[in-house]
Amino acid sequence: xxxxxxxxxxxxxxxxxxxxxxxxxxxxxxxxxxxxTNERYILWSDIxxxxxxxxxxxxxxxxxxxxxxxxGERHQPLRIKFSEVPYTVFxxxxxxxxxxxxxxxxxxxxxxxxxSSFPHNRFSIPLKHxxxxxxxxxxxxxxxxNSDRYTLRQATANAWYYYSMARKRLETLDQDRIKALxxxxxxxxxxxxxxxxxxxxxxLEYRNTCRNMLHGKVCRWEYATSSLFIVLPxxxxxxxxxxxxxxxxxxxxxxxxxxxxxxxxEWPQHVHLSNHxxxxxxxxxxxxxxYGDYALRMLRMIKHGYSDELCEIPPLNTSKILxxxxxxxxxxxxxxxxxxxxxxxxxxxxxxxxxxxxxxxxGLTRNQSAAIEAYLDLQEGRPEGLHxxxxxxxxxxxxxxxxxxxxxxxxxxxxxLENFVRNHGGxxxxxxxxxxxxxxxxxxxxxxxxxxTSTNYIFDLxxxxxxxxxxxxxxxxxxxxxxxxTIALEIDGITLxxxxxDSLQCSKDIFANSVIPKTKLPLITLLNYPHPREHCIYxxxxxxxxxxxxxxxxxxxxxxxxxxxxxxxxLMEAQVAADCTTAVNELQAVxxxxxxxxxxxxTIYKSLWRAVVDLQxxxxxxxxxxxxxxxxxxxxxxxxxxLTVDRTIAEFDQELGHIIQANKEMSELNISTKGRNVLYxxxxxxxxxxxxxxxxxxxxFDRTQDYRGRMVxxxxxxxxxxxTHDIEDDLAEPELLWWDCTLSDHSAxxxxxxxxxxxxxxxxxxxxxxxxxPIGLASxxxxxxxxxxxxxxxxxxxxxxxxxxPIAQVLxxxxxxxxxxxxxxxxxxxxxxxxxPPVSAPQLLSLRIQGTESTVQELSHSSVLWIHQLIFCxxxxxxxFETVLFQDKSDxxxxxxxxxxSMLKSFELCETSQSQLLSCSIANKIFKAxxx
Numbered sequence: 001x002x003x004x005x006x007x008x009x010x011x012x013x014x015x016x017x018x019x020x021x022x023x024x025x026x027x028x029x030x031x032x033x034x035x036x037t038n039e040r041y042i043l044w045s046d047i048x049x050x051x052x053x054x055x056x057x058x059x060x061x062x063x064x065x066x067x068x069x070x071x072g073e074r075h076q077p078l079r080i081k082f083s084e085v086p087y088t089v090f091x092x093x094x095x096x097x098x099x100x101x102x103x104x105x106x107x108x109x110x111x112x113x114x115x116s117s118f119p120h121n122r123f124s125i126p127l128k129h130x131x132x133x134x135x136x137x138x139x140x141x142x143x144x145x146n147s148d149r150y151t152l153r154q155a156t157a158n159a160w161y162y163y164s165m166a167r168k169r170l171e172t173l174d175q176d177r178i179k180a181l182x183x184x185x186x187x188x189x190x191x192x193x194x195x196x197x198x199x200x201x202x203x204l205e206y207r208n209t210c211r212n213m214l215h216g217k218v219c220r221w222e223y224a225t226s227s228l229f230i231v232l233p234x235x236x237x238x239x240x241x242x243x244x245x246x247x248x249x250x251x252x253x254x255x256x257x258x259x260x261x262x263x264x265x266e267w268p269q270h271v272h273l274s275n276h277x278x279x280x281x282x283x284x285x286x287x288x289x290x291y292g293d294y295a296l297r298m299l300r301m302i303k304h305g306y307s308d309e310l311c312e313i314p315p316l317n318t319s320k321i322l323x324x325x326x327x328x329x330x331x332x333x334x335x336x337x338x339x340x341x342x343x344x345x346x347x348x349x350x351x352x353x354x355x356x357x358x359x360x361x362x363g364l365t366r367n368q369s370a371a372i373e374a375y376l377d378l379q380e381g382r383p384e385g386l387h388x389x390x391x392x393x394x395x396x397x398x399x400x401x402x403x404x405x406x407x408x409x410x411x412x413x414x415x416x417l418e419n420f421v422r423n424h425g426g427x428x429x430x431x432x433x434x435x436x437x438x439x440x441x442x443x444x445x446x447x448x449x450x451x452x453t454s455t456n457y458i459f460d461l462x463x464x465x466x467x468x469x470x471x472x473x474x475x476x477x478x479x480x481x482x483x484x485x486t487i488a489l490e491i492d493g494i495t496l497x498x499x500x501x502d503s504l505q506c507s508k509d510i511f512a513n514s515v516i517p518k519t520k521l522p523l524i525t526l527l528n529y530p531h532p533r534e535h536c537i538y539x540x541x542x543x544x545x546x547x548x549x550x551x552x553x554x555x556x557x558x559x560x561x562x563x564x565x566x567x568x569x570x571l572m573e574a575q576v577a578a579d580c581t582t583a584v585n586e587l588q589a590v591x592x593x594x595x596x597x598x599x600x601x602x603t604i605y606k607s608l609w610r611a612v613v614d615l616q617x618x619x620x621x622x623x624x625x626x627x628x629x630x631x632x633x634x635x636x637x638x639x640x641x642x643l644t645v646d647r648t649i650a651e652f653d654q655e656l657g658h659i660i661q662a663n664k665e666m667s668e669l670n671i672s673t674k675g676r677n678v679l680y681x682x683x684x685x686x687x688x689x690x691x692x693x694x695x696x697x698x699x700x701f702d703r704t705q706d707y708r709g710r711m712v713x714x715x716x717x718x719x720x721x722x723x724t725h726d727i728e729d730d731l732a733e734p735e736l737l738w739w740d741c742t743l744s745d746h747s748a749x750x751x752x753x754x755x756x757x758x759x760x761x762x763x764x765x766x767x768x769x770x771x772x773x774p775i776g777l778a779s780x781x782x783x784x785x786x787x788x789x790x791x792x793x794x795x796x797x798x799x800x801x802x803x804x805x806p807i808a809q810v811l812x813x814x815x816x817x818x819x820x821x822x823x824x825x826x827x828x829x830x831x832x833x834x835x836x837p838p839v840s841a842p843q844l845l846s847l848r849i850q851g852t853e854s855t856v857q858e859l860s861h862s863s864v865l866w867i868h869q870l871i872f873c874x875x876x877x878x879x880x881f882e883t884v885l886f887q888d889k890s891d892x893x894x895x896x897x898x899x900x901x902s903m904l905k906s907f908e909l910c911e912t913s914q915s916q917l918l919s920c921s922i923a924n925k926i927f928k929a930x931x932x
Contacts, residue, residue: 040082226398276385465493745776796826851883
């Protein structure tokens with residue numbers, strides 16, 4: 001709890017507004033900031049000082065309550081949570097209470113409290129108001145008895161406050177020899193009413209505690225052993241309260257049967273002790289330091305019983321808790337006659353050891369559950385007597401053999417699955433609900449899926465693939481397994497490269513897009529992925545990849561996932577770069593604790609950002625972010641080598657400049673944006689990196705037409721500012737791999753400079769001459785002459801008559817001998833073909849003549865002859881005419897004769913071109929003859 005000296009007062013920053021019938025205008029009070037929770041609040045004493053008769057506050061969400069701390073107790077002094085919506089103040093009405101003092105009858109009202117014989121501070125809140133408020137809160141508790149712990153604990157803490165105030169008020173009246181009548185009830189009746197209210201609160205608290213122990217926030221499938229157990233003295237005959245050496249205990253697990261899991265009522269539907277002699281408890285004092293409160297709550301449940309719609313724990317006096325327990329197994333120590341005294345002794349011991357205290361989360365944490373075995377004297381390795389059972393809600397319960405068989409059956413379908421697994425080098429462990437199998441073909445994969453889905457049983461699966469399945473088979477197989485509600489899936493043998501190849505490759509995890517979309521598999525472990533000897537584990541928003549062999553699946557994956565989530569929370573809350581470094585260091589310690597290899601990368605996936613951690617180096621090496629959505633300290637880490645940004649706002653440019661300038665280790669920068677001004681981006685990066693010793697690879701993706709984006713350019717930028725002239729010889733120059741962007745004279749000269757020293761790097765080129773002068777055209781001519789392009793796309797824009805000769809020279813510079821793909825598009829294809837000189841020795845595989853949707857291109861006979869020569873000399877496999885007509889439709893016969901239809905795999909004609917071809921009888925006849 002925080003004292004009043006620990007307030008962080010900030011009255012000028014945030015004020016809380018109030019409205020009241022007595023105050024027609026809004027009133028405001030200062031708020032305070034809690035350093036533990038970063039929540040703002042108002043002091044109740046400030047509210048009482050402003051609104052003297054305040055009863056309670058209310059918004060559209062309901063009545064405001066006093067805030068509670070992480071232990072479920074009221075803060076002192078009392079606090080009300082800050083609300084963006086003004087609070088409405090409800091005052092205490094004028095209450096008339098009949099008071100008898102010194103044998104005289106007095107009428108006490110709110111106004112008469114100003115009398116000197118009745119001090120104002122003593123009667124500022126009438127007794128009737130306190131009792132009514134307590135009754136209201138308890139009635140409210142009845143409606144939220146099954147809610148989460150915070151909601152109920154807050155209401156309970158408020159009810160106890162008014163209950164204690166009412167008790168104190170009665171004590172004060174007794175000290176002053178005043179007898180009060182409230183609603184006709186005297187002191188004894190009022191005390192009886194308060195006693196009944198106290199019992200109601202205690203019972204509601206007990207039931208809510210039991211419910212949250214059994215069905216709380218912690219996922220039940222994460223328990224390594226049954227969460228239901230009791231700890232009892234080993235031997236009462238040798239027990240001596242004064243001799244601690246005689247205080248020995250045994251732990252007994254309970255069958256965690258749920259009502260909804262039983263198909264019939266042949267067996268009782270209640271929790272009972274496992275038919276097992278239990279386990280001696282090593283180091284009981286150390287055990288009770290961690291589990292004492294939980295063990296105490298479990299014993300109280302066993303003693304008094306508890307039942308809801310899902311679970312029934314019979315009270316101890318019915319002896320049902322010992323159902324199906326053989327006295328000989330328990331060596332006559334735990335019987336119907338002894339269990340009552342054993343439970344009472346254990347309760348008394350635990351209460352003396354540590355009195356019960358309020359707690360927000362009464363259930364076990366996942367780490368506490370996993371650590372139980374460390375305190376048990378296990379003679380044969382693991383706890384026995386109970387079977388791990390997974391239901392369709394992916395909840396795990398630990399049941400006795402009888403209840404498991406009745407819940408899930410043991411029919412012929414399970415026998416078929418067992419036989420299949422046995423014949424394929426596998427094993428089924430029914431007690432631990434695990435299955436291991438080897439599959440060698442798609443047919444066996446389908447058979448296994450069919451057998452598994454036909455049973456009611458759910459297993460943790462370990463599957464070895466002895467062949468290389470396609471992505472389609474893996475995808476279908478994983479979707480089938482997800483339908484069985486499998487929790488943990490391990491696949492050994494996937495060797496596919498599953499990463500998407502577009503701008504989203506850095507923003508999405510490998511499973512969501514490629515293998516297992518929208519499945520409910522909590523844990524996926526992939527061995528040999530995506531390359532031999534690589535190990536990948538995927539769990540929710542995290543993936544782990546290791547390059548160490550031999551590999552073993554992590555047996556502590558439940559606890560590991562918990563630690564990974566804690567790491568993710570640390571990154572989300574990081575304020576400075578040092579916080580990220582601390583989080584990574586703690587993650588290294590986690591891996592060392594579990595014996596996992598240090599040569600591992602850990603990736604955290606969020607909806608708008610991603611980060612990759614190199615655990616061997618202990619640094620974050622890769623970050624993806626949509627604008628500034630990731631935690632800001634991640635972008636200021638000097639260790640980041642690869643940064644990918646999905647830029648949608650202009651404000652990010654300045655921030656990106658600071659990041660690039662500060663991070664000297666960055667070697668790869670990927671920018672996804674709308675628009676394709678490569679030269680601007682490249683020059684800016686080079687200018688920011690002018691003092692860097694290592695080059696940076698800049699890749700640009702364009703999202704103008706497609707959200708996923710497509711790569712339009714990749715440039716290797718060295719240190720220094722590169723320009724079209726006066727380049728320093730000792731500075732590394734940019735290297736271009738791909739160009740699909742708007743050309744200007746400046747960018748054309750940049751291309752000229754780049755290809756002069758690295759002519760082989762330009763493989764794909766989209767040419768738009770609309771903004772080029774003769775100087776720019778000369779640069780493009782030199783680029784085309786020295787480059788061996790694979791793909792050329794010419795945008796046929798209007799031609800300036802003064803530039804016809806320079807453009808013809810540029811087109812004549814195309815090296816058609818290496819060109820594999822040519823695209824001509826736009827509204828002026830005819831004009832461009834008239835300028836294009838005849839080509840020699842073309843080796844095209846793909847040709848696309850594409851007009852615009854608004855205008856059909858009409859090609860002259862000379863243009864058709866140019867295309868005919870190109871097709872006739874090329875081993876064409878792909879030909880497309882879109883929104884194109886021939887001025888002379890008989891030219892289609894010439895075009896069809898030039899085609900080798902035996903090599904052609906794709907011949908696409910738009911509806912206009914197809915109609916014209918079919919209308920030419922000669923061309924139609926030749927086409928049908930050859931095509932048939």
